[in-house]
Amino acid sequence: MLDFQGDVREHVAVLDALKTPSVRVKREEQLETVAGLIIPGGESTTIGNLLRHYGMDEAIRRRHAKGMAVFGTCAGLILMAREIQGSQQPRLGLMDITAARNAFGRQIQSFETDLSVPTLGEAPLRAVFIRAPYVSRVGEGVETLATFRNRIVLVRQSNLLAAAFHPELVGETRAHRLFVDIVRGRA
Ligand code: GLN
Numbered sequence: 001m002l003d004f005q006g007d008v009r010e011h012v013a014v015l016d017a018l019k020t021p022s023v024r025v026k027r028e029e030q031l032e033t034v035a036g037l038i039i040p041g042g043e044s045t046t047i048g049n050l051l052r053h054y055g056m057d058e059a060i061r062r063r064h065a066k067g068m069a070v071f072g073t074c075a076g077l078i079l080m081a082r083e084i085q086g087s088q089q090p091r092l093g094l095m096d097i098t099a100a101r102n103a104f105g106r107q108i109q110s111f112e113t114d115l116s117v118p119t120l121g122e123a124p125l126r127a128v129f130i131r132a133p134y135v136s137r138v139g140e141g142v143e144t145l146a147t148f149r150n151r152i153v154l155v156r157q158s159n160l161l162a163a164a165f166h167p168e169l170v171g172e173t174r175a176h177r178l179f180v181d182i183v184r185g186r187a
Pocket of ligand 1: 042045101131
């Protein structure tokens, strides 16, 4: 669990509910001790600047190249994207997607909804969108797991998972369980 800025506590609570041990990662050495890293929602420019300042961006890329899985929600998705529409802000660039920031317009900048996510079973996934991005381009090898209003909001590329919304704020555990399964090589 990357612990610079954002809704870290809520993610840790979901992992606790799944009886999955977690570490709040603030320093490079801690990255060596985890098999998967969650990047929370928050403010992508702030988190990106902090990552760069502490050299954590390079460290995360290196760990990912050696097999560490990464799950980003909201700002985390933006940071994982190779391209961010209209922005040169610092990023990890791990995933072959383009992210569009604050993409759901004014009236519905923040809203809660049910998403159909076939990979997670029949029951819809409860999701909160808070000034959420969406994925405007997916590269080869990127699987679209959910859309909302014709916009891609959940994607997977091998051991990388990214959600435009916050599953951790509404008591959902299934998105995190999928990530844990990815980390353990079970999905
Ligand atoms: N709009 C934010 C950003 O661009 C993301 C919002 C969120 O993570 N809830 O960083």
